[in-house]
Amino acid sequence: MLFSLRVLEEIVAGRVDLAFRRWRRPTVRPGSRITTAVGVVGIGAVDAVEPADVTDAEVERAGYADRARFLADLREGEDRQLYRVQVRFVGADPREALREQTDLDDRDLDEIVAGLRRLDARSGRGAWTGAVLSLIADHPGVRAADLAARVDREVPRFKSDVRTLKTRGLTESLGTGYRLSPRGRQVLDHLRATAQPEAATTNPRRR
Structure with a gap:
């Protein structure tokens, strides 16, 4: 479930507490949380x-100026049901801290x-975590597609790898590409200092 930055700012301010979506089936569950650009939104x-x-009143609570704009914004499709979703701002993204x-x-x-290293072992493709951290450290702000090509990884899978590291507070997303967080830089230094002898199978290609 995606929100525009304008709507997210309204949710943070408490002026928007409803959202409407046409779905074949709901993509969020009551009680779940979504991590967004402004922090965590609760459902x-x-x-x-x-x-x-x-x-x-509900149209206004969803951030629309009038009913015409509300209706124009709804996704078309006879097989789609309209859902009303209650939303609230929970707080800052805990990964930031x-x-x-x-x-x-x-x-x-x-x-x-x-x-x-447990992540590496479960992946079946070697020490990918250190390889990706090193890649981002060496190429901050580079497009994900270009980074993925360097490690022969499909772009969606590469982005998933980076998100896995981000949940551990090791990377940060930029307008374009990524960079290591202060925590990530410290962890990479330690990872290199305690590197195990086997080589990663996910190594950046030299260019």
Whole structure:
């Protein structure tokens, strides 16, 4: 479920607390949370409704200036049901605070690196976590497609790899590409210092 930046800012301010979507089936569940560009948005009730039953007050609560704009914004399709979704701003993205944490001792760093190596082991393709961190460190702000090509990885799968590292507070998304967070730089230094002898199978190609 995506929101424009304008709507997200209205959710943060408390002026928008409803959203309307036409779906074949709901893509969010009551009680779930969505991480967005402005922080975490919580999902409340998700109810099927008919357009004629949506009140003018609800149209306003969803951020529309009038009913005509509300109706024009709805996705077309006879097989799609209109849903009313309650939304609220929960708070800042916890990854933002995590990626600024650099007061890590060797034990902390060992635990983080151990977690990365477990990811490597489960992947069946070698030490990809260190390879991707190194790639981003060496090429900050480079398009994901260009980075993916360097490691012979499909772009969607590469972006998923980076998101996995981002949940651990190690990377940050930029307008274009990525960079390591302060935490990520510290972890990469430790990862290199404690590198295991086997080589990663996901190595950047030299160009």
